[in-house]
Amino acid sequence: MATAQTRTILTPALTRQPARIRWWEQALHNRNLLLGTSVLALILVFALFAPWLSPYDPYAIDYARALQPPSFRHLFGTDLYGRDIFTRVLYGGRIDLQVGLISVIAPFVVGTLLGALAAYFGDRWDSLIMRIVDIVQAFPFIILVIAIVAILGPGLRNMYLAVALVAWVVYARLVRGEILIEKQKEYILAAKALGNSDARIILRHLMPNVILPSIVFATSDIALYILLAAALSFLGLGVKPPVPEWGAMITEGQPFMTTAWWISTLPGLAIVLTGIALSLIGDGLADLFRVR
Amino acid sequence: MYEHWLRTLQQHLAAGHLTRRQFVQRATALGFSAAAISTALAGCGGAQPTNPTPATGGPATPPIRIEQNVTPTPGAPAPSPTPAATGQTGGSVNLARGTDSDNLDPVTQDGNVNIWVFMNVYDQLVTVADNGLDLMPGLAEKWDVSDDGRTYTFHLRTGVKFYDGTPLKASDVKWSIERAKTTAESIWTFTLDQVKEISAPDDQTVVITLTEPWAPFLSDISMFNSSIISQAFAEKVGVEKLVEQTMGSGPFHVQEWKKGESMVLVRNPNYWEQGLPKLDQITLTVIPDSNSRILQVKGGAVDGIIGQNDVPFSQVNDLKSDPNLQVLIFPSTWNNFIVLNTREGPLSDVKVRQALNYATDKQTLITAVLFGIGEPSNSFMPNGALYWNKDQSGYPYDLEKAKQLMTESSVPNGFKLEFQILAGNQQQLQIATAIKDMWGKIGVDVDIVQLEQGVFTDNYRRNQFQARLAGWTNDIIDPDELVSYAILPEQTENYHTGWVNQEAVDLARRARTTLDPEQRRQLYYRIQEIHMNDAPFVYLFTIPYVDVLHKRVRDFFHHPMGQWVFKRMYVTG
Numbered sequence: 001m002a003t004a005q006t007r008t009i010l011t012p013a014l015t016r017q018p019a020r021i022r023w024w025e026q027a028l029h030n031r032n033l034l035l036g037t038s039v040l041a042l043i044l045v046f047a048l049f050a051p052w053l054s055p056y057d058p059y060a061i062d063y064a065r066a067l068q069p070p071s072f073r074h075l076f077g078t079d080l081y082g083r084d085i086f087t088r089v090l091y092g093g094r095i096d097l098q099v100g101l102i103s104v105i106a107p108f109v110v111g112t113l114l115g116a117l118a119a120y121f122g123d124r125w126d127s128l129i130m131r132i133v134d135i136v137q138a139f140p141f142i143i144l145v146i147a148i149v150a151i152l153g154p155g156l157r158n159m160y161l162a163v164a165l166v167a168w169v170v171y172a173r174l175v176r177g178e179i180l181i182e183k184q185k186e187y188i189l190a191a192k193a194l195g196n197s198d199a200r201i202i203l204r205h206l207m208p209n210v211i212l213p214s215i216v217f218a219t220s221d222i223a224l225y226i227l228l229a230a231a232l233s234f235l236g237l238g239v240k241p242p243v244p245e246w247g248a249m250i251t252e253g254q255p256f257m258t259t260a261w262w263i264s265t266l267p268g269l270a271i272v273l274t275g276i277a278l279s280l281i282g283d284g285l286a287d288l289f290r291v292r
Numbered sequence: 293m294y295e296h297w298l299r300t301l302q303q304h305l306a307a308g309h310l311t312r313r314q315f316v317q318r319a320t321a322l323g324f325s326a327a328a329i330s331t332a333l334a335g336c337g338g339a340q341p342t343n344p345t346p347a348t349g350g351p352a353t354p355p356i357r358i359e360q361n362v363t364p365t366p367g368a369p370a371p372s373p374t375p376a377a378t379g380q381t382g383g384s385v386n387l388a389r390g391t392d393s394d395n396l397d398p399v400t401q402d403g404n405v406n407i408w409v410f411m412n413v414y415d416q417l418v419t420v421a422d423n424g425l426d427l428m429p430g431l432a433e434k435w436d437v438s439d440d441g442r443t444y445t446f447h448l449r450t451g452v453k454f455y456d457g458t459p460l461k462a463s464d465v466k467w468s469i470e471r472a473k474t475t476a477e478s479i480w481t482f483t484l485d486q487v488k489e490i491s492a493p494d495d496q497t498v499v500i501t502l503t504e505p506w507a508p509f510l511s512d513i514s515m516f517n518s519s520i521i522s523q524a525f526a527e528k529v530g531v532e533k534l535v536e537q538t539m540g541s542g543p544f545h546v547q548e549w550k551k552g553e554s555m556v557l558v559r560n561p562n563y564w565e566q567g568l569p570k571l572d573q574i575t576l577t578v579i580p581d582s583n584s585r586i587l588q589v590k591g592g593a594v595d596g597i598i599g600q601n602d603v604p605f606s607q608v609n610d611l612k613s614d615p616n617l618q619v620l621i622f623p624s625t626w627n628n629f630i631v632l633n634t635r636e637g638p639l640s641d642v643k644v645r646q647a648l649n650y651a652t653d654k655q656t657l658i659t660a661v662l663f664g665i666g667e668p669s670n671s672f673m674p675n676g677a678l679y680w681n682k683d684q685s686g687y688p689y690d691l692e693k694a695k696q697l698m699t700e701s702s703v704p705n706g707f708k709l710e711f712q713i714l715a716g717n718q719q720q721l722q723i724a725t726a727i728k729d730m731w732g733k734i735g736v737d738v739d740i741v742q743l744e745q746g747v748f749t750d751n752y753r754r755n756q757f758q759a760r761l762a763g764w765t766n767d768i769i770d771p772d773e774l775v776s777y778a779i780l781p782e783q784t785e786n787y788h789t790g791w792v793n794q795e796a797v798d799l800a801r802r803a804r805t806t807l808d809p810e811q812r813r814q815l816y817y818r819i820q821e822i823h824m825n826d827a828p829f830v831y832l833f834t835i836p837y838v839d840v841l842h843k844r845v846r847d848f849f850h851h852p853m854g855q856w857v858f859k860r861m862y863v864t865g
Contacts, residue, residue: 061729063660080606080660080722081729154715154742236715236742242725255604255718257583 026288033284039277043270047093056084058091058244067260077262079252085262088244089270095245096226096274099156103225104218106164111171112214116202118172119179130176133169141166145228146237154237156229163225170221171214178210212289220282223275230271246271383863384573385845388585389599392552392578397534398519399471399478404600404765404854407516409576411855412557414519414540417446417465417498418510420769424625424852425678427510427769431460431520431541432498441505441807446498453562454522455538455545462492467523469500469513471531480517482776482783483768507807511770516855543569543859553578557858570847570862582607589840590614595863596841598848598856600626601719603838605663611840621665622837622850625674625766630727630830633758635790638709643701645827649687650694651734652727658833661722666833671820672778674764675834676852679771679816684824686831694734706735712751712760715742720761723832755788759830762787765854771816775800778829779819791828 027033046053065082068074076085118129136144148162182188183206191201230247232238239245246267253263395401396410419430432446452460473484486506491499502509512518525539538546541564544557557574577594579585582604588594590611597603603611603619612619630648638644654668667675670686698704711727713720721742728738743751751757767773776783779800781792796819803815823829837850844864849857 061726063656066660081725150744236721236744241721241740241742242728251718252721255582255606258586259606259610 027284030284030287032280033288036277036280036282036284039273040281043093043274043277044097046090047097050087050090050094054084054087054090056087058083058088059242067256067263069260070262070266076266077260079249079260079263080256085249085266088249089246089267092244092246092249092267093270093274095239095243096229096247096271099159099229099245100222100226100274100278103160103163103167103228104222106160107167107221108171108214108218110164111168112175112207112211114168115172115175116179116206116210119176120183120198120202120206126176129172133172136166136169142228142231146232146235149232149237154232154240156239159229159232159238163228167221170217174214174217175210178213179206182206182209216282216285216289219285220279223278226271226274226278380862380864381567381570382572384571384575385595385861385863386575386577387841388577388579388588388594388597388602390578390580390582390585390602391599393549393555395535396538396546396549397531398516398521399475399480400535402479408600408855409546409555409557410519410538410540411516411542411851412544412858413538413542413546414516414521415452415542416514416516416518416520418514420514420851420853422849422851422857424623424676424766425769427514430514431465435510442502444500444502444509446500448496448498449564450496452541452564454525454541455560455562456522456525457562458522458524459495460520460522460541461495462498463495464523465498465520466490466492467526468520469518471521472517472519478517480515483512483515483517483773486512505805505807507804507812508768508770508772511768511772515768544574563859565859569859571858574858574861586611589617589842592616592842595845596839596848598839598841598850600837600854601835603840605661605665605838608663608665608838616842618841618843620839620841620848620850622839623676623852624835624837624850624854625677625852626763626835626837626854627669627672627674627765628761628763628832628835629669629672630759630832631757631762631787631789632828632830633755633788633790634828635755637758638701638703638707639758641702642826643697644703644707645830646687647694647697647701647734648731648736649827649830650690650697651731651736652687652830652832653689653730654831654833655689656730657723657726661719661726662833662835665838666835669831669834670824671831672823672829673771673774673816673820674766677766677771677774678769679813681817681820684817684820686824687827691733698734706737708737708739710741710758711738712741712743712748712757714748715744723761752788755785755790757788763835767853769853772804775803775816775819778823786828789828791826793822793826796822 050058060083062082065074065078066080068078068082070077074084074086076089079085079088114129118126144166145159145162148165149158152158152161188201188205191205196205226246229238229245230250233245233247234251236251239248241248249267250264250271253260253265253267256263389405391405393401393406393409394403395406396413398407398410398414401407401410415431417430417432418427418435420426421428429449431449431452433449434447436445436447437443438445446465448460448462448465454460469484469487469490472478473481473487475481486502486504486509487500488503489501493499500513506512520541521534522539525537526534529537536549541560541562543560543563543565545560546555547558548554548556555576557576559569559572563569579588579594582602585594585597585602586604586607589597608619611617630652632639632645632648634640634645658664658666658668668686669675670682670684671680673680675682698706709731711724713724721740724738724740728740731738748760752760752762764774764777777787779786779793779796781797786792799815799819799822803812803819806812806815824831837854839848839850841848846862846864847860849860851857
C-alpha cells in the first residue's frame with residue numbers, strides 16, 4: 001500500500017500538478033503582489049476609462065474657473081487655466097504608464113541580448129561589451145539621460161532613445177552573470193552535444209532559466225522611468241505642453257506651492273501611488289520566484 | 293538758467309505727458325522767467341490734451357501703486373536733486389534677489405543684475421529723474437549747448453569725491469567716457485558713436501563735441517555705460533579688476549562680494565548729496581528658488597525681495613495679506629511681445645500677422661498669467677515712454693476680425709506654428725499655453741517647443757525660429773534706442789523679425805537729427821503706426837516692477853529705467 005501510494009505521487013503527471021497549484025496559491029497569498037497589482041489595475045482602469053469617469057476635457061481652458069481648490073465639482077481642484085486637475089491626472093495616467101512600459105522594453109531587450117552574447121561567447125565579445133557597459137556606468141544614470149535628451153532635443157521619442165542607450169547596461173550585467181553560471185550546467189552541454197545552434201541554445205534553453213531576475217528588475221524599473229519622464233518634463237525636456245503628464249503638472253504647480261497646493265501635490269500623489277504599486281509588484285514577484 | 297531743462301519739459305508737453313499747467317509749474321519751480329515760459333509754451337503749439345489735474349501738479353507717469361498703507365515712495369519730483377528730509381540715518385537691510393551679478397564694470401557688463409546694483413555706486417554726468425522722462429543734473433551741475441548743437445560744455449559739481457576720498461576731476465570723466473566709447477568688449481559703444489572728441493580744459497569742465505547734431509545725446513550720456521569711474525583707481529588695480537571692484541562717487545560702495553551668495557554695499561561717506569544715503573549697509577543676498585525667497589521674507593530672514601520678476605505674481609495676493617510686508621508696484625518700461633519671423637511661410641503674410649495680433653486676448657493674459665499686474669501694450673514702445681503714442685489703437689482682442697483676416701490670407705485653413713520658449717521658465721510656459729489656446733481658435737496650431745538656454749538664444753541670433761517671446765526695457769529715456777532695434781535693420785535685423793520698412797527706416801534716421809520736440813513726436817508716432825500696421829510683433833503687455841519689503845524699510849525706489857535707488861532708503865524701529 002505504502003509503496004503504491006509513493007509510486008503514484010512520483011508519477012510525472014501528479015508531481016507537476018501540485019507545483020502549479022502552489023504557484024497560484026503563492027501568488028494569491030503574496031500580499032505585496034496582490035496589493036500592488038490591484039492598485040496598478042485601478043490606476044490602469046482610471047486611465048483607460050478617463051473619458052467616462054470625468055465630464056471635463058483635459059485641454060479645455062476656462063479662466064473663469066482658474067485656481068479653484070478641490071471641491072465636489074472639481075475633485076482635485078483646477079489649475080491656472082481653469083483646467084480640471086482630476087481629469088488631467090486621469091489622462092496623465094495614460095501617458096505616464098505608457099512611457100514607463102515603452103521605456104523599459106528597449107533596454108530590456110537590448111541589454112538581455114547583449115548580456116547573453118557576452119556571457120555565452122565570452123572572450124572578445126565579453127571584453128568588448130563589458131567595456132562599453134563600464135563606460136556607460138561610469139556616468140550617473142540621470143545625468144547621462146538628460147545630456148542625451150538635451151542634445152537630441154526634447155520630446156518623448158528622444159527620451160525613449162536616451163533611456164535605451166543608457167539603461168540596457170543593467171540588464172546586460174544581470175543576464176551575463178546568470179548565463180555565466182548557467183552555461184556550465186549539464187543540460188547546456190547536452191544541448192550543445194546534440195548539435196543545437198547557438199541561437200537556439202541561448203533563446204530556448206538559457207533564456208527561460210535566466211530571465212526571471214531581469215523581469216523582476218524591469219517591474220521596478222518602470223516606476224523609475226515614470227519618475228524620469230516626470231523629471232524631464234520638470235526640466236522642460238519631456239512631453240510637449242499642454243499634454244497632461246504628471247511631472248509636467250507638478251512643474252506647472254510649482255510657483256503655486258504655497259498658495260494652491262493642489263496643482264502640484266495631487267499629480268505628485270498619483271506618481272507616488274504608481275511607484276509604490278510597481279515596487280510592491282516587483283517585491284512580490286521576487287518573493288514568488290525566489291529571486292535574490 | 294539751463295535751456296535744456298526747458299526743452300525737456302517742452303518735449304514732455306509735446307508728448308502729452310505733461311499738462312500745460314504742470315509745465316508752467318515746473319518751469320517756474322526751475323526758475324524760468326514768465327516770459328521764457330510763455331515763449332516756450334507758444335513754441336509747443338496748443339494741440340496738447342489738457343487733463344484736469346489738481347493744482348498741486350500730479351506726477352506725469354502712471355503713479356506708483358503701493359499696495360499697503362505705507363509712506364508713499366517719492367513720486368515724480370520736479371527735475372532737481374531733492375535730498376529727502378525725512379527718515380533717520382543708519383541701520384542696515386538685507387534684501388534677497390534671485391540672480392547674482394556677474395560683472396560690475398559699467399562698460400563691459402550686459403545685464404540688469406549688474407546695472408541695477410552699480411547705478412548706486414557710480415554717477416553719470418546727467419541723471420534721469422524718478423519719473424523716467426526728465427533729465428536732470430548729475431555730476432554735471434549745468435551744461436551749455438552750442439548753437440549748432442554739436443558742442444556740449446559740462447560744468448562739474450564742485451567738491452565731489454570718490455569713495456576713497458580722492459576728488460573727482462574732469463580727467464576722470466574724459467577717461468571714463470572715452471573708455472566707454474572705445475572698449476571693444478562693450479556692447480554699448482554705439483550709444484557714443486556720435487562723440488567726436490572729449491576734452492577737459494580744466495578740472496571742473498568737460499567739453500564733448502559731436503560729429504553731427506544728435507537729439508538723443510543727453511539721454512545717451514545719462515546711460516549706465518557712461519558712468520564716471522576713478523581713473524587713478526582703475527589704473528592702480530588694472531581695468532580688468534573693475535569687473536569685481538568699484539570706485540565711484542555714488543551713494544554706496546561695494547565692500548564685499550561673495551559670488552553666488554551675497555554682496556555687501558556700504559555707505560559712501562563722501563557722497564555729494566546732502567544727508568544721503570541714509571543706510572550704513574545693504575546686503576544683497578542671492579536666493580535662486582522663488583519659494584524659498586518667499587518663505588524667507590515672510591519669516592523675516594530677509595527684509596525684502598527686489599529684482600526683475602523675482603517676486604512671482606502668483607504670490608502677490610498672498611504677500612499683500614501679510615501684515616508685516618508691503619508689496620510695491622513700480623512703473624517700468626518692460627514691454628513684452630511675441631517676435632514673428634517674417635522671412636518665410638505663412639508669417640510673411642501681413643494678414644496672418646495681423647490676425648495673430650487680433651486673436652491675442654491681452655487682458656485675459658494679464659489676468660490669468662500676470663494676476664492683473666500689467667498693462668496691455670499697443671506699440672513696440674513701452675507704455676509711458678517718451679513719444680509713446682498712448683492713443684494708438686493697437687490690436688484690441690477681436691476674434692471675428694482675426695478669423696476674417698485669416699480667410700483673406702494665404703493660409704485660410706490655418707497652419708502649424710512652432711513657438712519656442714525657454715525651458716524651465718514658468719512664465720513663458722504659461723503665456724505659451726494660453727496663446728496656444730487663443731490662436732487655436734483661428735486655426736493656428738501652436739507647437740510649443742521648450743529649448744535649453746543656449747539653443748534658445750542661439751536659434752534667435754541665427755533667426756532659426758517662427759515665433760518666440762521677447763521683451764525689452766528702455767536704457768535711455770530717448771526712444772532712439774528701441775527704435776534702432778525695432779526699425780533699423782543693421783543692429784539686429786529688426787529684432788530678428790527680418791521685417792524692414794523703408795519709410796520707417798528713413799523716418800527713424802531723420803528723427804535722430806531732428807531737434808524740435810514736436811517734429812520728433814510726429815516722426816515717432818508715424819513710426820509706431822507703421823510698425824503696428826505691418827505687425828512684425830504681437831504686442832502683449834508692459835510688466836511693472838514688483839518688489840516686496842518689510843514695513844520697517846521705507847523709501848525704496850525702483851526707477852522706471854530699472855535700477856534700484858537705495859540712497860533714500862531708511863529703516864524705522
